[in-house]
Amino acid sequence: MASVLNQGLCDFLGASPTPFHAVANMAATLEKAGFTPLAEAAAWALQAGGRYYVTRNQSSLIAFTLASEGSVPAGWRMVGAHTDSPCLKVKPQPELLRQGYGQLGVEVYGGALLGPWFDRDLSLAGRVFYVDDAGQLQSSLIDLRRPVAVIPSLAIHLDREVNQKRSINAQSDLPPIVMQIAEGGSLDLRSQLADWLRLERPGAGVANVLDFEICLYDTQPPALVGINGEFIASARLDNLLSCFVGLQALIACEAVADNLLVCTDHEEVGSASASGAAGPFLQSVLARIHDKRAAGSEENWQRLLQQSLLLSVDNAHGIHPNFADKHDSKHGPLLNAGPVLKFNANQRYATNSRGSAMLRQLCAEIDVPLQSFVVRSDMGCGSTIGPLIATELGIETVDLGVPTFAMHSIRELAGSRDADLLARVLTRFYSHGSR
Numbered sequence: 001m002a003s004v005l006n007q008g009l010c011d012f013l014g015a016s017p018t019p020f021h022a023v024a025n026m027a028a029t030l031e032k033a034g035f036t037p038l039a040e041a042a043a044w045a046l047q048a049g050g051r052y053y054v055t056r057n058q059s060s061l062i063a064f065t066l067a068s069e070g071s072v073p074a075g076w077r078m079v080g081a082h083t084d085s086p087c088l089k090v091k092p093q094p095e096l097l098r099q100g101y102g103q104l105g106v107e108v109y110g111g112a113l114l115g116p117w118f119d120r121d122l123s124l125a126g127r128v129f130y131v132d133d134a135g136q137l138q139s140s141l142i143d144l145r146r147p148v149a150v151i152p153s154l155a156i157h158l159d160r161e162v163n164q165k166r167s168i169n170a171q172s173d174l175p176p177i178v179m180q181i182a183e184g185g186s187l188d189l190r191s192q193l194a195d196w197l198r199l200e201r202p203g204a205g206v207a208n209v210l211d212f213e214i215c216l217y218d219t220q221p222p223a224l225v226g227i228n229g230e231f232i233a234s235a236r237l238d239n240l241l242s243c244f245v246g247l248q249a250l251i252a253c254e255a256v257a258d259n260l261l262v263c264t265d266h267e268e269v270g271s272a273s274a275s276g277a278a279g280p281f282l283q284s285v286l287a288r289i290h291d292k293r294a295a296g297s298e299e300n301w302q303r304l305l306q307q308s309l310l311l312s313v314d315n316a317h318g319i320h321p322n323f324a325d326k327h328d329s330k331h332g333p334l335l336n337a338g339p340v341l342k343f344n345a346n347q348r349y350a351t352n353s354r355g356s357a358m359l360r361q362l363c364a365e366i367d368v369p370l371q372s373f374v375v376r377s378d379m380g381c382g383s384t385i386g387p388l389i390a391t392e393l394g395i396e397t398v399d400l401g402v403p404t405f406a407m408h409s410i411r412e413l414a415g416s417r418d419a420d421l422l423a424r425v426l427t428r429f430y431s432h433g434s435r
Helices: 002-014 019-032 189-200 237-252 281-293 298-306 353-365 386-393 418-432
Strands: 036-038 051-056 060-065 076-082 087-098 101-109 122-132 137-143 177-180 206-218 223-225 231-234 258-264 309-313 340-342 371-373 396-401 403-405 412-415
Touching: 002 223, 002 231, 002 237, 002 418, 019 036, 019 051, 019 060, 019 122, 019 137, 019 237, 019 258, 060 237, 060 281, 076 237, 076 418, 087 189, 122 189, 137 189, 189 206, 231 237, 237 258, 237 309, 237 412, 237 418, 258 281, 281 298, 281 386, 309 353, 309 386, 309 418, 340 353, 353 396, 353 418, 386 396, 412 418
Parallel strands: 036 051, 076 258, 076 309, 309 396, 340 371
Antiparallel strands: 051 060, 060 258, 087 101, 087 206, 101 177, 122 137, 122 206, 223 231, 231 412, 340 396, 403 412
8 A cells, every 4th residue: 555655646746846737636636536626716516425626726726525414514624735845936037148058037935945956957847828829818837847957056166165154145046057048149938938838739829928937846756765665755745745645535535524635825935825725715615615515504604613623734844863953852753653743832833632632542543653743942833734724714723744854855755654654544534533
């Protein structure tokens, strides 16, 4: 089971260089599993026992299954994750010509670990809007899938102290080289995107590109590493691993309640967007389900929220053997030792003792080990979509995730056993979870 799941995970990671691609791939998987696509602007006809999904901005997705019996469900079972990862995004007017090299101006998205972006074989992927030959506005996803850019390091001979101290200026140090340009030549990314689209979409009739949301990504594919294949190395493990495992669990479960998978964009920059967890997307979907399933009374709505439970699934910091002092000595999760409950007294994580007790009981029933993480008391703590959704909707929320090294790097590391353990937890939660 673990090897099959990991192969599927690696395939998904490699095919999902942007949130747009991740959502498109999840939607394709859901449709193969019998889920019906819904459009937010259309009327919804929901049936008990039905399986549905809806997207927003092509970068956020909510999939749900409805219990087959009873008109008023006994609470929602929700798994939340996010589709975005820290990266370098191409600016709207990115073309730079310096010393005969064509470069692209980039903007840092999220809390990226910048050092590992140097000396990598980088490609471009994202969403492009263009006018076709008939004058109609169209959009398309694009993924070049081959190296077209590199950010070369400065040779150590020219920076002798680089191994003792190094600072990276995001404006001047990060523009990647994409080509050499002869005297009098130029670089026009929109024209280049149009040419690439014509090659990838023959017959699309691409007249000219108007705008784009394009990012750089590492072309090195995901891999199982370690002498015994103990680890998964890949970009975007945070948090596409959770999206993929949650998707598999939702498809596999035998629902006894209304179950939802909530995968939202923009978590790495605070989730404050129309398609982020701090926006109205989830509440809108829940309200429409409630209206169709429970006659929409305000009292039933409040009762339903108080019977619901959200697992906010986002990667946790595994204890690094070279930097063990960066962890609280009693809360250092190990890779391949099971999912991690995440606690923070200042509510950067939403877990409380009631929620953690429920999850511990669930994991004990299926013999899955459960670890705990608390940040050192003298260090700041990251956060997740969990506290945002809990604050907005008042839903009981538990934060958990698989332990990871090098979080927010261009290439992260997780345990190859942990995805399977997490899948068992989420499948059990969807199938038998209770308050």
